Amino acid sequence: MIEILHPTEVARARDTGALVADILETLKSRSTVGTNLLDIDRWAKTLIREAGARSCYVDYAPSFGRGPFGHHICTGVNDAVLHGRPHDYSLADGDLLTLDLAVIHSGVAADSAISFLVGDSRPSESLALIETTERALSAGIAAAVPGARIGDISYAIGSVLGAAGYPINTEFGGHGIGSTMHQDPHVANTGRPGRGYMLRPGLLLALEPWVMADTAELITDADGWTLRSATGCRAAHSEHTIAITDDGPQILTAPKQLQQ
Template sequence: MAALKTPAEIDQMRAAGRFVAGVLTSLRDLDAHAHRMIDQAGARSVYLGYHPSFGAMPYPGVLCTSVNDAALHGLPSDRVLADGDVLSIDFAAEVDGWVADSALTFQLGTPDPDAQRLIALTDEALAAGIAQARPGNRMGDISAAIGEIGRAAGFGINADFGGHGVGRTMHEEPHVPNVGRRGTGLKLRPGLVIAIEPWFMAGGDGYTVDPDGWTIRTADGSLAAHAEHTVAITADGPVVLTARD
């Protein structure tokens, strides 16, 4: 069952949201830098040591760093990034007992029009999903808003992994799919806090998982992009707790 937060608890979650947003604003590819920022803030990584059933090992870093055809959960490594690489950074942390989760994708160096379009439309889909996160709407309205943009662009979408509830832990109920039908699913109520996270693939819908049990790649080797914000549904509409402003 989805846990609703009171207005006071949502206010308390703002500290986690601001911290996560700050790391993603200043960070590019240094997991160690993010770790230092966590320590300096008195926060706690919710990635480091995380070991769900699908992982072949506990997660070894504080960031997910996914490059090019890696869509989600890419492990920090010694890989040297090259001109034109598409990098997705996913980061979550706990501050004062509350968790926030966010991700962004950008291209290093020389821009490629196809990659830039993929990234821009993934961001657009996130904004469209957030706009639907209002009391009285249903989860399917968020999912449909995301999926409609991806499908219209010809991108691959897979609903096995998507958004989720956020609160005292990183993954709470409910699941937030990236495809759906308007007017269906859980009715949205004030106090629900969710991570909305579209991830699109430039090719088909299929994906593979590396032997590490973590890194999810596009099945056809095409580029992927991922965007995410932690969003509180309030009586006045959606509040983006991880806004990077």
């Protein structure tokens, strides 16, 4: 299903996106050396409920997962890049942490992910991973103009990831979003320009470039959810929900300091 939202729904999506951005920034500030992933999940639960919203993840049960996800946020550490299920682990200095949050508020969902380093250590490989996914996300957003096609976004993202030398997995990528978290169209992180669905005002997309340092192959943890690099290398993931408008793409999940 592809939803085209009414302008009033897009306005509500902006509010949901702002909420997601605020929660992620709060959780990032609290994620220090010694912080337990289960505490991050509990904080997310509290912040979501205080806002009168609900997590998209608690009851999330797609075909590739094992039963309902059962937590309020995805927490991936180091080689865990997607669907990281919170567990009893305390963050260490230099850990690469990915937080992926999707909530529904006033009937509209928003989805965003950030990757960052914990503590004072700054491994250069990890910084490069994060920076590349952020640049790829910016390139994908810039390509998301009315009349362009999904393939144009995929090509823009893939060009950045490929130029940096990272293998690209196309099994998981971006997606449409609206009254539910995951909708069509699928937005692969590489592709051919001029192909696929034509972008229209009112379409919401969650764009999410992610890479692993030396492989495109994923393995699944025993929890049935957490996806890790097959080689144990580190990974990073950046995501924003955007709205296609007559004036071009608008980022709905940008932190306040990045909003114009």
